[in-house]
Amino acid sequence: MSKTLSIGVLAKHTGVNIETIRFYEKQGILPVPSRSSSGRRLYGGEDLKRLSFIHQCRKLGFSLKEVESLINLVDSGDYTCEQVHEITAAHAKEVKQKIKSLTKMESVLDGMVEQCSRGKVPDCPIIDSLYGD
Amino acid sequence: MSKTLSIGVLAKHTGVNIETIRFYEKQGILPVPSRSSSGRRLYGGEDLKRLSFIHQCRKLGFSLKEVESLINLVDSGDYTCEQVHEITAAHAKEVKQKIKSLTKMESVLDGMVEQCSRGKVPDCPIIDSLYGD
């Protein structure tokens, strides 16, 4: 395996911040890379793949803990599709709940904004509804 | 003004955690209350109103900074409805963006979950799509 990628190049290829890459390493979610003679990190294709995976998962809203579970499963070699499904379905459920909660907020906010006359007077239905007597 | 409410009573009336009330005080978002002879916090009706306001705002997803802005406006005495509208509309926009982003995640996740056979075999389309070669 040739490990030739600097952290900067890895960052550019994956779209992950340099500091974030080091952070992932410290968190144990990205393996400790080898180093050049002067102590700089050197990455290979496997690292690139793994970091991309982490990035994809993060974009889908998985927590780092969930990502770690997923990685551990894959690394273990004998994971089942069922196990992956469980983690993903649980996360999908959380996302749905968040959407639901935000949608409720949205409708209240929209209602308030609409009621508001945007006038120059210090009499605002938004404040009235929140700061009521 | 009679200030007779203990922090525990205030917490129960508003649904806000005791530690959170103290936290709000430290953040300067809730005024420093008077104290009993033994040093315990004493709250009045105005505090109750303000804490409820903060709580309502938080439930609508406003950040503490936004809540502070809102409170400062009201406290200043000569705020306009326009100013309140601006803060609220900006927040509503943020909420909409969050919903949009989460909805995208949701559809990808749902697609993955659906594709997954939930089988007992170590071959999972979820992993394949994320951890691709």
Place this chain on the structure above:
DNA sequence: GTTGCATCTGTAGTTACTACAGCATTCATA
């Protein structure tokens, strides 16, 4: 030789709380 970029380590800051530890006080009850 010096300029400038990339990288290094380590620490602190962000948001909005929550969870103690260890102590003081107050209240209800025996």
Place this chain on the structure above:
DNA sequence: TATGAATGCTGTAGTAACTACAGATGCAAC
């Protein structure tokens, strides 16, 4: 009146997932 439970106090540390430095080092190019 004694005592045990409940309440409150301060102050600190932990949570999630980074981000933003500061200050040092390395390396290639001109």
